[in-house]
Amino acid sequence: MSFLNQNILTWIVLSPFIAALLLIITPPNRGALIRWIALLGAGLTLPLSILVAILYNRQQGGFQFQRDVPWINSLGIQYHVGVDGISVVLVLLTAIIITAGVFASWRVQNRTKEFLALLLFLVSGVFGVFVSLDLFFFFLFYEIAVLPMYLLIGIWGTGRKEYSAMKLTLYLLFGSAFILVGILSLYFVSPQHTFDLLTLQRSGRFSYAFQRIIFLAFYIGFGILAGIWPLHTWSPDGHASAPTAVSMLHAGVLMKLGAYGILRVGVGLLPGGAHTWAFLMGAIATINILYGAFSAMGQTDFKYVVAYSSVSHMGVVMLGIASLNPVGVNGAVMQMFSHGIMTGLFFAVVGLVYEKSHTRDILKMGGFAKRMPGVAVAMTIGGLASFGLPATSGFIAEFMVFWGMWHTFPVLAALSVIGIVLTAVYVLRILQKIFLGPFTEQYHDLADAQKTEWVAITALAALLILVGVMPSPLVNLIRLGLHGFHLNI
Amino acid sequence: MNGASHIASSLSAILPILILMGTACVALMGDVFIWKRQRALTGIVALIGSVWALVVNLQQILGYGSSEPFSGSLVYDSLSQTTSLVLLIATVLSVLLAITYLRNRGLELGEYHVLLLFSASGAMLMGAANDLIMLFIGIEVLSVALYVLAGIARTEERSEEAAIKYFLLGAFASGFLLYGIALVYGATGTTNLQQINHLFSAKASITPILVAGIGLLIVGLGFKAALVPFHQWTPDVYEGAPTSVTAFMAAAAKVGAFAAFLRIMNAFMPVQPAWITAIQVLAILTMVFGNLLAVVQDNVKRMLAYSSIAHAGYVLVAVASTGMIYRHAVLYLSQGDRAAMFYLLAYVFMTVGAFGVLVLLSRSGKDYQTMNDLKGLARTHPFAAYTMMFFMLSLGGIPPTMGFLGKWLIFNAAISAHQVTLAIVMALASVVGIYYYLRVVWMMCFQEPEGAPATEHPVNDWAARWSVIVSLAGTLMFGVLPALLSPIMTGLYH
Numbered sequence: 001m002s003f004l005n006q007n008i009l010t011w012i013v014l015s016p017f018i019a020a021l022l023l024i025i026t027p028p029n030r031g032a033l034i035r036w037i038a039l040l041g042a043g044l045t046l047p048l049s050i051l052v053a054i055l056y057n058r059q060q061g062g063f064q065f066q067r068d069v070p071w072i073n074s075l076g077i078q079y080h081v082g083v084d085g086i087s088v089v090l091v092l093l094t095a096i097i098i099t100a101g102v103f104a105s106w107r108v109q110n111r112t113k114e115f116l117a118l119l120l121f122l123v124s125g126v127f128g129v130f131v132s133l134d135l136f137f138f139f140l141f142y143e144i145a146v147l148p149m150y151l152l153i154g155i156w157g158t159g160r161k162e163y164s165a166m167k168l169t170l171y172l173l174f175g176s177a178f179i180l181v182g183i184l185s186l187y188f189v190s191p192q193h194t195f196d197l198l199t200l201q202r203s204g205r206f207s208y209a210f211q212r213i214i215f216l217a218f219y220i221g222f223g224i225l226a227g228i229w230p231l232h233t234w235s236p237d238g239h240a241s242a243p244t245a246v247s248m249l250h251a252g253v254l255m256k257l258g259a260y261g262i263l264r265v266g267v268g269l270l271p272g273g274a275h276t277w278a279f280l281m282g283a284i285a286t287i288n289i290l291y292g293a294f295s296a297m298g299q300t301d302f303k304y305v306v307a308y309s310s311v312s313h314m315g316v317v318m319l320g321i322a323s324l325n326p327v328g329v330n331g332a333v334m335q336m337f338s339h340g341i342m343t344g345l346f347f348a349v350v351g352l353v354y355e356k357s358h359t360r361d362i363l364k365m366g367g368f369a370k371r372m373p374g375v376a377v378a379m380t381i382g383g384l385a386s387f388g389l390p391a392t393s394g395f396i397a398e399f400m401v402f403w404g405m406w407h408t409f410p411v412l413a414a415l416s417v418i419g420i421v422l423t424a425v426y427v428l429r430i431l432q433k434i435f436l437g438p439f440t441e442q443y444h445d446l447a448d449a450q451k452t453e454w455v456a457i458t459a460l461a462a463l464l465i466l467v468g469v470m471p472s473p474l475v476n477l478i479r480l481g482l483h484g485f486h487l488n489i
Numbered sequence: 490m491n492g493a494s495h496i497a498s499s500l501s502a503i504l505p506i507l508i509l510m511g512t513a514c515v516a517l518m519g520d521v522f523i524w525k526r527q528r529a530l531t532g533i534v535a536l537i538g539s540v541w542a543l544v545v546n547l548q549q550i551l552g553y554g555s556s557e558p559f560s561g562s563l564v565y566d567s568l569s570q571t572t573s574l575v576l577l578i579a580t581v582l583s584v585l586l587a588i589t590y591l592r593n594r595g596l597e598l599g600e601y602h603v604l605l606l607f608s609a610s611g612a613m614l615m616g617a618a619n620d621l622i623m624l625f626i627g628i629e630v631l632s633v634a635l636y637v638l639a640g641i642a643r644t645e646e647r648s649e650e651a652a653i654k655y656f657l658l659g660a661f662a663s664g665f666l667l668y669g670i671a672l673v674y675g676a677t678g679t680t681n682l683q684q685i686n687h688l689f690s691a692k693a694s695i696t697p698i699l700v701a702g703i704g705l706l707i708v709g710l711g712f713k714a715a716l717v718p719f720h721q722w723t724p725d726v727y728e729g730a731p732t733s734v735t736a737f738m739a740a741a742a743k744v745g746a747f748a749a750f751l752r753i754m755n756a757f758m759p760v761q762p763a764w765i766t767a768i769q770v771l772a773i774l775t776m777v778f779g780n781l782l783a784v785v786q787d788n789v790k791r792m793l794a795y796s797s798i799a800h801a802g803y804v805l806v807a808v809a810s811t812g813m814i815y816r817h818a819v820l821y822l823s824q825g826d827r828a829a830m831f832y833l834l835a836y837v838f839m840t841v842g843a844f845g846v847l848v849l850l851s852r853s854g855k856d857y858q859t860m861n862d863l864k865g866l867a868r869t870h871p872f873a874a875y876t877m878m879f880f881m882l883s884l885g886g887i888p889p890t891m892g893f894l895g896k897w898l899i900f901n902a903a904i905s906a907h908q909v910t911l912a913i914v915m916a917l918a919s920v921v922g923i924y925y926y927l928r929v930v931w932m933m934c935f936q937e938p939e940g941a942p943a944t945e946h947p948v949n950d951w952a953a954r955w956s957v958i959v960s961l962a963g964t965l966m967f968g969v970l971p972a973l974l975s976p977i978m979t980g981l982y983h
Contacts, residue, residue, distance in 0.1 A: 071972070072971055072972060073972075074975075075898075075901065136897075140888045140889065140893075143887055143888050143893070144888055144889070147882070147887055150927060150930075151930070151934065154931060154934070154935050155934060155935060162931065162935065166924065166927065166931075169923065169927060170920060170923065170924060173919075173920045173923050174917070174920045177913075177916035177917055177919065177920055178916075180897075180900060180916055181900075181904075181909075181912060181913055181916055184900050184901060184904045184912070185904060185909075187901075187904075188904050188905055
């Protein structure tokens with residue numbers, strides 16, 4: 001049991017990585033074998049992370065399943081992993097999305113092997129960030145998670161893919177330059193000269209002036225990945241150009257890395273800095289919500305609508321973090337989970353619709369519900385969760401965020417609630433234009449989702465409702481993770 | 490210590506250099522008198538000699554000894570031994586590249602390998618110099634051989650142009666260096682670096698003549714290390730010289746120059762205020778302009794030339810972050826020195842590897858040089874394309890490669906030495922770097938191949954292939970497990 005306890009997180013990180021290595025040596029013409037290896041590598045993380053969520057000791061709380069191996073002693077770098085309530089939820093989310101993502105890319109024909117290998121490398125990095133308790137490894141995994149995106153979009157994308165891929169990469173690496181400077185400053189200012197997150201959190205008493213500057217570096221660095229306005233412009237382009245599984249993973253999980261970084265490193269280690277900049281964060285988050293929603297309303301490309309809705313929803317996450325009180329932050333993590341599942345579902349639907357109709361222009365579509373009823377139902381559930389209808393996961397998340405924000409900055413809370421109305425407008429608009437109305441005969445060979453695609457979209461849609469009806473297991477788990485943070489009560 | 494035993498111990502300290510020079514002489518004589526036209530044999534002899542020197546060098550490092558052979562004109566400590574190690578690795582990899590390249594391009598000349606070995610021994614001498622005169626001799630041995638090597642493709646005009654440019658500017662730089670040495674001698678009364686250090690440790694007085702001397706030394710070495718604004722020769726020479734020479738030049742000349750930088754700056758550490766600003770300004774200029782100019786290049790060799798300038802800037806950040814002095818007659822290296830040496834080793838693997846891929850592809854009819862040549866390489870030459878991609882990622886500083894860890898160590902050193910501005914400029918400049926490295930990846934992976942596939946029969950490219958594989962293995966292995974280097978780098982901790 002103790003063996004399992006110590007190594008289960010390492011296995012979650014390694015399982016996609018090993019599968020990716022196996023894929024590299026598999027001959028490219030063995031299509032079926034390649035898909036099954038990828039599914040196994042990605043799918044194995046799902047039972048493992050469910051196991052972590054079940055075995056996580058609720059009485060004890062704190063960081064569990066820790067493993068601590070010295071790596072470069074002279075620099076104070078160690079391989080230290082562990083999860084608290086927040087990371088358990090995010091690891092679970094990642095496992096769900098990558099499994100669904102492999103299902104959704106079951107029919108990628110062009111260089112399947114390389115595609116799936118890169119996807120698995122990427123997700124390995126994402127898992128790594130969520131479980132790392134050493135800032136060096138945190139940064140290392142962060143970079144590993146960001147870079148495969150360049151090739152995934154550049155080779156398998158559509159539209160202006162080269163432009164989007166380069167823009168995305170440069171924006172994100174520009175952000176990581178700030179993160180790097182921030183991490184090294186923490187290392188040198190801390191009395192122990194360590195990268196260990198727990199040690200830094202326990203004993204790193206950083207001066208107020210230091211916290212103020214370095215928090216800002218982390219906010220900008222991670223914020224670019226979280227899509228904060230006005231540094232979000234890489235995100236709609238990137239999402240729109242990326243192939244389905246990559247968009248799912250990117251909007252569903254990768255953007256959460258940014259928010260998670262701000263929460264874990266920024267708020268966790270530099271609470272003073274966080275309190276100084278809380279209003280700024282809240283104001284930018286409000287702009288994100290409104291600006292993203294307005295932009296989504298104006299788009300005619302289905303994928304851009306979903307991409308801008310991600311910008312808007314990440315604003316809700318950032319709003320929750322900016323509230324700096326337990327309910328708001330809890331809501332932020334819930335929103336990360338909820339939005340991850342929801343946006344995964346959206347992009348899967350966009351992929352299906354595009355694959356079958358060969359268009360993404362919503363003005364040219366109509367009446368698709370007649371030919372693809374299953375997809376239409378899934379999209380509707382996702383849409384309802386998107387504007388926070390009760391009994392969907394979006395409701396509980398947004399409710400907690402706005403409730404938390406109301407106690408900190410009521411004006412911002414009031415302004416950002418308008419976002420819900422705007423969300424309803426654009427969600428209903430796409431539902432109506434695409435799935436309702438008269439059917440165009442041009443699309444007579446449309447078909448509903450098939451086999452593996454069914455698995456992906458049904459599971460995601462069901463989860464949205466399940467979490468909406470029964471949020472307490474997740475909410476309680478997240479609450480256990482909030483003890484380490486210095487939040488307003 | 491009596492004379493004979495001093496000479497014996499001195500000779501054993503410089504054994505790796507002696508082996509290299511001896512091999513060069515054997516190869517030269519053999520090429521002329523014994524095996525005459527069988528030029529491949531010269532390459533093999535050079536390879537055996539440099540591997541032998543590498544093994545002896547490793548033994549010396551693991552012996553953790555330090556000595557000052559030849560009455561203190563040379564010093565054998567961890568810095569010079571590590572420099573030698575890096576240089577010998579570069580030499581072995583370059584000899585392997587040359588064996589393939591010379592045959593493929595029809596340039597099989599015996600003197601190539603001879604000059605290469607002499608040049609490498611000159612660079613090793615620079616790393617071991619404890620006296621400014623010794624340093625100058627090292628630079629000249631390194632440079633004169635390189636001037637000839639740059640022009641070794643006698644039938645190509647570009648190669649001749651490169652050689653003459655390199656020679657003229659190099660001679661000019663030597664002049665600066667020599668004048669700087671003269672002024673430092675005038676200010677201190679000695680050319681021995683250790684004595685200079687002791688002199689200033691006792692009483693640090695900054696005189697105008699000293700500042701001028703140090704300034705000229707920096708200019709002279711700046712030419713050799715290709716720092717902005719003394720870099721103008723680099724792109725032309727790198728482009729014109731045969732690719733295998735460029736690989737060696739980029740690696741060895743730079744390592745030698747930086748070893749000399751570290752030596753001199755450590756000696757002048759007590760008067761740091763006199764030179765630190767100059768180094769900072771040079772580092773910023775070099776990083777910014779190296780990266781920006783690399784962006785607009787269409788020739789891969791020129792791009793790599795500008796990228797090597799940018800990397801020189803990164804190493805200079807480490808030089809600016811040194812902060813240790815002689816203690817008990819032994820040089821203690823600070824984090825800056827360690828970061829610089831680690832980065833130089835990473836740089837050797839990455840750069841020689843990247844040029845190695847170009848060598849691997851080159852045929853008698855076609856020299857792979859431009860971005861267009863690389864189009865669609867992932868389809869036509871998957872091995873070359875994917876290894877090239879890896880070197881590009883490492884040069885860009887992406888984990889899990891040595892390039893990433895090297896940058897991390899330099900950041901680490903810079904922030905610990907309170908050079909925060911340099912660290913930030915370096916971080917931002919690296920982002921620009923990602924753009925042009927990824928452009929190569931883009932050309933190889935996203936573009937369709939141009940023109941008909943090469944129909945030339947496959948050539949015997951085992952040597953270059955091994956060079957690339959070793960570089961790849963080094964970049965990856967030490968990037969993931971840097972602890973493997975610790976027996977070698979421990980000398981640098983103390």
